[in-house]
Amino acid sequence: MATIPAPRPDGLLSLKALQAMIRERSVLAAIEVFHQGLGNIFQLALPGFNAVMLVGPEAARFVLVTSRDDVRWRSEGDPVTHLLRDGVLVIDGDYHDRIRNLMNPSLHRQMLTQYAEAMVACTDQICGTWKSGNTYDMLVEMRKIALLILVQTLFKVDFHPQLERLWQSILKTLAYISPGLWMLWGSIPRPGYQKALTDMDDYLYQVIDIRRQDDHREDLLGALIDAGLDNGVIRDQLLTMLIAGHDTSTALLSWAFYLLGKHPDALQRARAEVQQVIGNGLPGIEHAHQLPYLGQVIDEALRMYPPIHLGSRIAARDLEFDGRQIKAGTRVVYSIYLTHHMKTYWPSPHEFQPERFAVGIKHEPYTFLPFGGGPRNCIGAAFSQVEAKLVLARLLQKFDFDLQINRAYAYMGATLEPRPGVPMKVQLRQTT
Ligand code: HEM
Numbered sequence: 137m138a139t140i141p142a143p144r145p146d147g148l149l150s151l152k153a154l155q156a157m158i159r160e161r162s163v164l165a166a167i168e169v170f171h172q173g174l175g176n177i178f179q180l181a182l183p184g185f186n187a188v189m190l191v192g193p194e195a196a197r198f199v200l201v202t203s204r205d206d207v208r209w210r211s212e213g214d215p216v217t218h219l220l221r222d223g224v225l226v227i228d229g230d231y232h233d234r235i236r237n238l239m240n241p242s243l244h245r246q247m248l249t250q251y252a253e254a255m256v257a258c259t260d261q262i263c264g265t266w267k268s269g270n271t272y273d274m275l276v277e278m279r280k281i282a283l284l285i286l287v288q289t290l291f292k293v294d295f296h297p298q299l300e301r302l303w304q305s306i307l308k309t310l311a312y313i314s315p316g317l318w319m320l321w322g323s324i325p326r327p328g329y330q331k332a333l334t335d336m337d338d339y340l341y342q343v344i345d346i347r348r349q350d351d352h353r354e355d356l357l358g359a360l361i362d363a364g365l366d367n368g369v370i371r372d373q374l375l376t377m378l379i380a381g382h383d384t385s386t387a388l389l390s391w392a393f394y395l396l397g398k399h400p401d402a403l404q405r406a407r408a409e410v411q412q413v414i415g416n417g418l419p420g421i422e423h424a425h426q427l428p429y430l431g432q433v434i435d436e437a438l439r440m441y442p443p444i445h446l447g448s449r450i451a452a453r454d455l456e457f458d459g460r461q462i463k464a465g466t467r468v469v470y471s472i473y474l475t476h477h478m479k480t481y482w483p484s485p486h487e488f489q490p491e492r493f494a495v496g497i498k499h500e501p502y503t504f505l506p507f508g509g510g511p512r513n514c515i516g517a518a519f520s521q522v523e524a525k526l527v528l529a530r531l532l533q534k535f536d537f538d539l540q541i542n543r544a545y546a547y548m549g550a551t552l553e554p555r556p557g558v559p560m561k562v563q564l565r566q567t568t
Contacts, residue, residue, distance in 0.1 A: 142179035193502035200510035207449035223376030308332035387443035397539025432490035438506035
């Protein structure tokens with residue numbers, strides 16, 4: 137069987153990759169050069185990270201569907217596993233399916249009607265503190281909004297009083313699971329994080345205790361309590377949801393603002409649509425399906441900068457893909473980012489063209505996978521799409537936005553973030 141191609145560290149391809157990385161200030165640019173040079177399956181050996189990279193719709197289908205039972209999500213040495221313990225994101229088999237089934241109803245489309253009001257109210261709570269004429273970093277502001285929404289809707293608790301107190305702990309928790317220099321000396325233990333992680337745990341255990349006292353249990357936390365799970369396993373799910381459910385939305389919303397800021401014509405068109413459909417009233421769930429252009433902008437942001445840009449697995453047995461053997465125990469990564477930038481499916485992939493997603497245009501299956509795919513796709517996909525529309529619609533109704541930087545770069549944190557941020561000058565439009 138043919139061997140899996142790998143770049144030679146001293147070869148021309150590696151040099152080109154290094155140049156791209158410096159130019160674009162992003163490791164992703166280097167990986168894109170490797171993909172162009174080596175094809176849809178290649179070996180990537182970075183300091184502390186060794187994986188077989190798979191790209192394209194066949195590869196995605198292979199990892200997400202056909203080989204689902206031959207790969208594991210859980211990787212014992214990873215900080216994500218250390219942090220989330222038995223969270224639904226890092227467990228496998230029947231245990232995973234049981235926990236996921238418990239949470240599914242609270243994220244079902246029908247529940248979104250109830251959540252829509254909270255999504256707009258949390259947006260108002262944060263943008264109500266903005267002063268017209270001031271500049272705010274959308275990466276920071278969207279994180280505040282996403283945190284309030286997540287905790288309010290799924291845990292039925294107001295997070296606002298904790299926002300300042302736990303802010304640094306949340307950022308540290310995210311840094312704990314982000315790629316970084318620590319990869320050079322191994323993952324665990326990592327000093328400097330303990331206080332942040334303990335603060336998060338203390339808060340979540342408190343919330344569980346409070347919610348055990350009430351008997352209104354329609355939400356996600358209520359469902360976990362009613363299922364009879366112990367506090368430890370519930371904490372694992374809450375932390376998973378808190379991290380997976382807010383950091384992704386933060387990235388999506390801040391990239392959407394960046395792209396709208398770079399493309400004032402698109403911003404105007406999105407706002408005109410919002411005004412025509414909602415006017416000055418409050419956005420509601422009924423509007424989420426009536427804003428096609430805003431939906432296109434969101435999809436294009438997800439394509440260009442997928443917040444989760446890869447899915448990582450461990451081969452549970454020897455696998456074969458495209459005539460190459462992948463040995464049991466190997467880390468297998470399907471790249472959402474590279475698939476979203478394949479010229480075959482996405483002409484001029486680095487250009488912002490929301491029209492790619494215009495109503496009626498069909499895309500090849502597994503070429504657009506911001507929420508993954510198969511039975512373990514994103515449990516919060518519907519939630520976050522409605523959230524993104526309502527938050528953006530509300531903010532476009534209320535403010536004019538003026539981007540204050542020329543360029544943001546795709547930084548690989550826990551999600552793919554715009555760095556150094558998305559500073560925007562805001563101007564109040566009207567009082568609604
Ligand atoms: C823009 C927003 C979001 C994006 C782009 C996103 C993306 C993804 C992707 C790509 C996966 C699959 C990863 C893989 O195949 O390895 C995933 C899984 C997951 N997401 Fe999301 N997500 C978003 C929002 C949310 C929200 C709001 C929640 C919770 C409320 C959430 C909770 C989860 C969980 C728990 C999983 C694991 C599911 C399982 O393994 O069964 N996500 N997400």
